[in-house]
Amino acid sequence: MFHWAREQARDLDNEFSVTKRLRGPLHGVPLVTQFLAAGAVVFVKTNVPQTMFAFECSNPLWGRSTNPHNDRYTCGGSSGGEAALLAMDGSAIGIGSDIGGSLRIPAAYCGIYSLKPSTGRISFAGTRGPVEGFEGIKTVVGPMARSVEDLQLVSQVTFGIQGKEQSIAPIPYRHIQLSPKLRFGYYTSDHFVKASPACQRAVLETVEALRKKGHECIEINVSFSAPEAFNIFVGLTSADGYKKMLSHLGPDPKVWNKYDCDGIIAPVQAVPQLPHDGCNNFSALAAATILYNVLDHPVGCLPVTHVDPSKDQISPEWTAGLGHGSSLLERGVFYSKMPLYNPIQSAGMPIGIQIIGKKWEEEKVLEMMRVVDDTLGRDRGFGAGSWKSQAKDRSS
Numbered sequence: 207m208f209h210w211a212r213e214q215a216r217d218l219d220n221e222f223s224v225t226k227r228l229r230g231p232l233h234g235v236p237l238v239t240q241f242l243a244a245g246a247v248v249f250v251k252t253n254v255p256q257t258m259f260a261f262e263c264s265n266p267l268w269g270r271s272t273n274p275h276n277d278r279y280t281c282g283g284s285s286g287g288e289a290a291l292l293a294m295d296g297s298a299i300g301i302g303s304d305i306g307g308s309l310r311i312p313a314a315y316c317g318i319y320s321l322k323p324s325t326g327r328i329s330f331a332g333t334r335g336p337v338e339g340f341e342g343i344k345t346v347v348g349p350m351a352r353s354v355e356d357l358q359l360v361s362q363v364t365f366g367i368q369g370k371e372q373s374i375a376p377i378p379y380r381h382i383q384l385s386p387k388l389r390f391g392y393y394t395s396d397h398f399v400k401a402s403p404a405c406q407r408a409v410l411e412t413v414e415a416l417r418k419k420g421h422e423c424i425e426i427n428v429s430f431s432a433p434e435a436f437n438i439f440v441g442l443t444s445a446d447g448y449k450k451m452l453s454h455l456g457p458d459p460k461v462w463n464k465y466d467c468d469g470i471i472a473p474v475q476a477v478p479q480l481p482h483d484g485c486n487n488f489s490a491l492a493a494a495t496i497l498y499n500v501l502d503h504p505v506g507c508l509p510v511t512h513v514d515p516s517k518d519q520i521s522p523e524w525t526a527g528l529g530h531g532s533s534l535l536e537r538g539v540f541y542s543k544m545p546l547y548n549p550i551q552s553a554g555m556p557i558g559i560q561i562i563g564k565k566w567e568e569e570k571v572l573e574m575m576r577v578v579d580d581t582l583g584r585d586r587g588f589g590a591g592s593w594k595s596q597a598k599d600r601s602s
Contacts (some may be wrong), residue, residue: 211249252287284313284429289316307495314474317509317556331369350388391467395529396432399476404518408510408557436493469563518549
C-alpha cells in the first residue's frame with residue numbers, strides 16, 4: 207500500500223470541505239496515475255503472476271492470492287489480485303491488463319465486472335506487458351469494477367486520451383442509445399473444451415431472461431476456431447516475423463454478417479474457476495478468451511449466477527450431448543480422479559459470461575452489459591457489499 211495515498215485522500219477531503227466541489231469524476235476513488243487529474247487516489251498495487259502470462263496469481267515475492275469466495279481456488283490472473291480486492295470491497299474501481307483473458311478470467315472467477323477494450327481505446331503508457339516490445343498481440347488495459355456503471359465511469363475518463371506513444375484513436379467516450387429490441391447470438395461451446403454444466407447454465411439462463419424481455423437470441427456456430435486461435439497465440443515466439451499470426455488478426459465478418467447480431471454471449475471458460483495449480487497443465491482453457499484477443503474484439507465480463515451442485519453435476523445428457531472438443535483436456539477437467547470441475551467443492555462460487563461486440567464498439571458492449579445486468583436482476587448476489595453478506599452466510 208502506498209503511504210502517500212492517505213495524504214492525498216486527506217487533501218481531497220480538505221479541498222471538498224472548503225469548495226464543496228469534486229475535483230473530478232473520480233474524486234477520492236483509488237486508481238492509476240493517469241487518473242490523478244480526475245481526483246483519483248492511487249493506494250495499492252495488487253498481486254500478479256510472475257510472468258503476467260498466466261491465469262493464476264502467484265509469484266515468489268508475494269506468494270499466492272486466493273479466491274475470496276473459496277480459498278481452495280485461484281482468483282484468476284493475471285489481474286487476479288485486483289479482482290480479489292474488488293470482490294471484497296477493498297477498492298471502488300481498478301485497472302487490469304489483458305493479452306489472453308487477464309481482465310475477464312479474474313472477473314469471472316471472483317464475481318465482478320470488467321471490460322477488455324479493443325487496442326487503441328485506452329493508453330498503455332506507463333505500464334508494462336509480459337514482454338517488452340512485443341507487438342504480436344498487443345496487451346490492452348481496461349477497467350475492473352463492481353458494477354457496469356463504474357465501468358462506464360472509468361471508460362468516460364480514459365477513452366481517447368492520448369499517451370506518450372501517440373497510438374490511441376482520438377475517439378472519446380460516446381453516449382449511445384440502444385434499440386429497444388436487441389439481437390444476441392450465443393453459444394455454449396467453442397468445440398475446444400466443452401463448457402461445464404455450470405457455465406452452460408449461466409449462458410442459457412441469460413438467454414432465457416433476455417427472451418422474456420423481448421430480445422431475440424439465436425444460437426450460432428462460430429466460424430472462427432478457438433483451437434486455431436490458441437495455436438496462433440502460443441506460436442508467437444516463432445521466427446517468421448509473426449506473418450502467420452498477423453494474417454489472422456482482425457474481426458470475423460462472416461459471423462457478424464451472417465447472423466446480424468448486436469453482440470455475442472459466451473462462456474468465459476469451460477469451468478467457473480480453477481483450483482490452485484490447475485493452470486499448470488490446463489493453460490489451454492484460456493483459448494475461450496484468447497480467441498477475442500486474436501480477433502481484437504471488445505469484450506465485457508459480468509457475473510450471472512452461482513454454482514449449484516443440484517443443477518451443475520456432470521449428467522449422462524451432458525456427456526452424450528454435442529459440443530465436445532479435446533478428449534485429452536476434457537478427461538482431465540471432468541473425468542480424472544481429481545477433476546478440476548467439482549460443483550460440490552465450488553458450490554456458491556460465481557459464474558460469469560462474456561459479452562462480445564464489434565471492433566470500436568466498446569460503448570455498445572457496456573450498454574449491452576447494462577441490459578443483461580438489469581434483465582437478470584440486481585438482487586442476484588453481486589456488486590458492492592455482496593461478498594461481506596455471503597461471508598456472513600458461510601460462517602453461520
